[in-house]
Each structure stands twice: as structure tokens, then as C-alpha cells.
Amino acid sequence: MTAIISIQNLNKVFRAKDGVSVHALENINLTIKQGEFVSLIGPSGCGKSTLLRIIADLIQPTNGTITVNGKTPSKARQDRDYGFVFQAPTLYEWRTVLKNVELPLEIMKFSKTEREARAREMLRLVELGDFAGKYPWQLSGGMQQRVSIARALAFQPGILLMDEPFGALDEMTRERMNNELLRIWTSLPEMTVIFVTHSISEAVYLSDRVVVMSPRPGRIAEIIDIDLPRPRGAQTRDLDDFFHLSSRLRHSLREGVGAND
Amino acid sequence: MTTIGQPLDRSAVPSTPPNFRWLRQIGGTLLLLAFLALLWEGAKAFARANNYALEIGGLTISLSNFNNEQLPHLGDIARAFAEPAGRGAPPLYQFLFSQAMFTLWEAVRGFAIGGVFGFALAVLFTYSGLMQRGCLPFVVASQTVPILAIAPMVVIWMSRAGARDWAVPMIAAYLTFFPVVIYTLRGLTSVPPTALELMQTYAANGRAILFKLRLPNALPQIFTALKLSATASVVGAIIGELPSGSQDGLGIAVLDFARYYNQSPPRLWATIATAGLLGIAFFGAVSIAERLIVRWRAEESD
Numbered sequence A: 001m002t003a004i005i006s007i008q009n010l011n012k013v014f015r016a017k018d019g020v021s022v023h024a025l026e027n028i029n030l031t032i033k034q035g036e037f038v039s040l041i042g043p044s045g046c047g048k049s050t051l052l053r054i055i056a057d058l059i060q061p062t063n064g065t066i067t068v069n070g071k072t073p074s075k076a077r078q079d080r081d082y083g084f085v086f087q088a089p090t091l092y093e094w095r096t097v098l099k100n101v102e103l104p105l106e107i108m109k110f111s112k113t114e115r116e117a118r119a120r121e122m123l124r125l126v127e128l129g130d131f132a133g134k135y136p137w138q139l140s141g142g143m144q145q146r147v148s149i150a151r152a153l154a155f156q157p158g159i160l161l162m163d164e165p166f167g168a169l170d171e172m173t174r175e176r177m178n179n180e181l182l183r184i185w186t187s188l189p190e191m192t193v194i195f196v197t198h199s200i201s202e203a204v205y206l207s208d209r210v211v212v213m214s215p216r217p218g219r220i221a222e223i224i225d226i227d228l229p230r231p232r233g234a235q236t237r238d239l240d241d242f243f244h245l246s247s248r249l250r251h252s253l254r255e256g257v258g259a260n261d
Numbered sequence B: 001m002t003t004i005g006q007p008l009d010r011s012a013v014p015s016t017p018p019n020f021r022w023l024r025q026i027g028g029t030l031l032l033l034a035f036l037a038l039l040w041e042g043a044k045a046f047a048r049a050n051n052y053a054l055e056i057g058g059l060t061i062s063l064s065n066f067n068n069e070q071l072p073h074l075g076d077i078a079r080a081f082a083e084p085a086g087r088g089a090p091p092l093y094q095f096l097f098s099q100a101m102f103t104l105w106e107a108v109r110g111f112a113i114g115g116v117f118g119f120a121l122a123v124l125f126t127y128s129g130l131m132q133r134g135c136l137p138f139v140v141a142s143q144t145v146p147i148l149a150i151a152p153m154v155v156i157w158m159s160r161a162g163a164r165d166w167a168v169p170m171i172a173a174y175l176t177f178f179p180v181v182i183y184t185l186r187g188l189t190s191v192p193p194t195a196l197e198l199m200q201t202y203a204a205n206g207r208a209i210l211f212k213l214r215l216p217n218a219l220p221q222i223f224t225a226l227k228l229s230a231t232a233s234v235v236g237a238i239i240g241e242l243p244s245g246s247q248d249g250l251g252i253a254v255l256d257f258a259r260y261y262n263q264s265p266p267r268l269w270a271t272i273a274t275a276g277l278l279g280i281a282f283f284g285a286v287s288i289a290e291r292l293i294v295r296w297r298a299e300e301s302d
């Protein structure tokens, strides 16, 4: 398997105007293989979003090397190698659901017929086919987030970067969305997912590997392999291994915080 | 099965039919007009009952401003519309209508010039912080100079340039470009950061960001500006006509009827009412355009 994302000795220091600097990421080393589902977990402020945004070339690392698809993040962004799902749905309120999903395709100069065909297909994938003509305000929060996932998938990027996409949802909806995400990921076997979350069960349920991060300064405390069988479903949550991995993850998170206090 | 996370079709929820809102709006306006009319005629009746003077503690306050000369009855003003504008002339309403159309054409041209110019400045300021810092103070300062002081200059310039017909529209444009600059600039720059980052993740070029994000984001504010500009352009056109040496227009009619006020006060009042109606009509037209274009806004559930 080829490494799709490779990060070596990466640091990020934010320098505020008042001279106080925040060491958001310290000496990060991480390799992610093609087709992997990797979660980033850790307490608030440990640099999960920062790491994801560096991969996406939305911000620049202070030093260290990073390659995405064997290129610089900037080149990968120019080549539209990844789709990004923000914590908030970030839909454009003046566009219908269908037109929101078409947005990246418009920018990437797809033909009108292809745009619409693809957008409709993606909406079917997230089970919102009947809502193509609605405006975002007519949808619930969970539905809006599904639209934003459809939008990220519309141009079939090889990498999906997701920053706490289900953070604002209730537990039931979140589990439903987890299953939908796994179904989509399984149907696109080449697609790599990097998924930021606060939820231990979500991380264990979805991932091949979980990257545990600790705060101040943000670093990788541990990387845990999740060797639960796939396909995963309701029965997965009842497995003994699911409990073991969850409690291991919980301990790892606790230590990560404790080590710095 | 549970319904959590299931599609929730809010459009299926019954809401007050929109016609009710219209009715209530119109009803409110009529009520307000009736109240103002009552106030007008009430003040006149009160003044006449007191012989146009009020004594309070030895002080005499003149109420002569409420006599039929200074403040005609509303009925007399309404009647004036139907009476001939002069000896052997067609009725006043016909005369005022053609003057209003003349002024409207000036106002519309001014509105268009001011709108395009204001919009272009706002786009320029959005992309150049240097231009914004350098020029925005002058844009603001331009509005502190009274339009009456500038109007004669503009008339002279435009006449010398052989474009006399454009003098009044230019004066109207002077009033209308300002709100367009300010509101459009705010609309173009008040884009949520994540909405902009989304564009970055698509490696969108500046053109796409302007037309697919900044512009639609600014549309509600642009329409707020255009509604202000619509009424301002009518005011600007009427004021601009005064020094323009024009033969036509509501501003000229105001001058004429003011000169012959003693002969027939209601005519001037009828002209003033026409000017007000013209401004409201232009405002209404822009509001309708807004309704047609800014359609995505959630209906208020009131």
C-alpha cells in the first residue's frame, strides 16, 4: 500500500500579536496509507484542526515536511486531491441543496448535464434525493451536514478530510451518520478518510487506526490499531473487543492529559 | 423505526398564507394615513375654533400657519388635482404626471450611473486595501458637501461638455452612489471565513470567489442600498432641476407653483404630494425586484 499522506517532524507555532506564542503541534510524525480510515482524537485545543488544516493547505506548518499524494499540500490542493468537510455545514444559503452540491463541479468546469447527474447521485448516496430543490434553511442540522458531505464527495476526491463533522448531532443521529459514512467509504475503496472527533466510541467504530493526541504542546501520544472486523454494524458495538479498545483509548487520552499537568 | 435524523419537511408545516401579510401591511399603511389625515384636519379645526391664536399665561401663540392659505384642506388639495393647471390647460394631474415622468427619467438615469459607479468602487475597495484606505474618506466627505452647492457647478460643467441633458442625472447620481458603495462593500467583505475556506479547498480563482460567493452574499445588502438610492435619486433629481435651467420636471413645477402660491396654495401641495408618491413608487419597484431576486431568504414565521 502506498503512503498517501506522510508527515515528518512537523511543528506549528502560532505567534499572536501580543507576543504570546502557542506551540499548537510539536514534532508530529504520521504516515497514512491509501484507503485507510484514520481518526484524530484528543482534548480540545490539542491541535487536531490545526493538523487537518495543514494537510489541507489552509495554513502553513512552521517547519517539518509533509507530502499529500506525493506532492506538497499546496500542489495537492491545486490538483483538488481532497474534499474537506467542516464542523459546520457551511452551505451557501442562496443556493438550493442541488446547487450547493454542484458548487465544486461548477468551479471545476464540469458540463451542466454532468454536474446535475453527479450531484443528484451524491444526494441519493446521502439519502437526500427528494430534497434537491430545497434551500438549506428548510433542512435540519443533520441533513445539512449530509449535504456538505455530498458536496465534498461530488468531485470524487481521493482523500476526505473531516473536522468533527457530526459534533453537533445527537447520539442517535450521529450513529446513523456513522453508518452512512462507512457505507460510502466502503463503496469507494480507494478513498482515504481522516476524521477528527471528540467521541471515543465514534473513533473506535469507524477507524482502522486512531491517533491519540495530547495538548500543550499538541503531540501524538499514541496510535492505536483498531482490528475490529468489517463490515461494521450494530453488532460491532456489542463485541468484547469494542469495549477493550474503547477503554484502552480512554486510558490513553487520560494519560495524555495527565502527563502534562 | 425512529424518526430521529429522518428528513424533516418544514415546508409541509402550515403557515399563515402570505396574502394575509400583504393585507395586514396595506391595512397598517391605510390606518397610518387615516391617522395623519385626522391629525392634519384636527389641527386645522382646533386652530380655527381658537381664531388662529392661543393665549397661554399672557403669551399669544399664533396659529395662522393652520389657516387655509398656509395649510389647505386635504379635500382642496385632492380637488386641485382635477382642476385645470392654468387657464385653458388640461387638469393638474395630467400636468403633474408628465412632469413626474420627466423627473423619473432623470432619477432613473442618475440611479443607474450612481449604482454602477458605487458598485465598481465597492469591488475596487474589496480587493485593494490601499484604495479603500486612500479613497473611502473622500467618498464619505463627498456627502458632507451640500448637494445644492455642487448642483450649479455640475450644470455648468455638463453644459460646457455639451451634455446638458445629463446634468440633473449626474446630480442625482451624486446622492445615490454613496449608499451603494457603503452597503456593497460591507456585503462583499462580510463573508463567513469558512465559506471562503471552502472556496480555497476547491482552489477556486478570484473570479469564482467574486461571482459565486461574495456577490450573492452581498445581494441583500445591495438591495438595502438600492432602496435608499431609489428615493435619494428622486430627491437629487428634483434638487438638481432647480439650477438646471430646465423647462420641465417636478422641481420646476415646485418653483412655479411657489411663485404663484397666493393664487392657489393647493397646487403646490399637490406637487409636493406627487413628488412623495414618485419616490415611494420607485422604492416599491426596487422592493419588487428584491423579492424576485433574493428568494432564498427564510420567510419570517412571525
Ligand SMILES: Nc1ncnc2c1ncn2[C@@H]1O[C@H](COP(=O)(O)OP(=O)(O)OP(=O)(O)O)[C@@H](O)[C@H]1O
Binding pocket: A014, A015, A016, A022, A024, A042, A043, A044, A045, A046, A047, A048, A049, A050, A051, A218
Ligand atoms: N489561527 C490561530 N491563531 C492562534 N492560535 C491558534 C490559531 N488556531 C489555533 N490556535 C491555537 O492552537 C491550538 C490548537 O488549536 P486547534 O483548533 O487545532 O485545536 P483542536 O484540537 O481542533 O480543538 P477543538 O477540539 O476544540 O476543535 C489551540 O491552543 C489554539 O488556541
Ligand SMILES: [Mg+2]
Binding pocket: A048, A049, A050, A163
Ligand atoms: Mg478543532
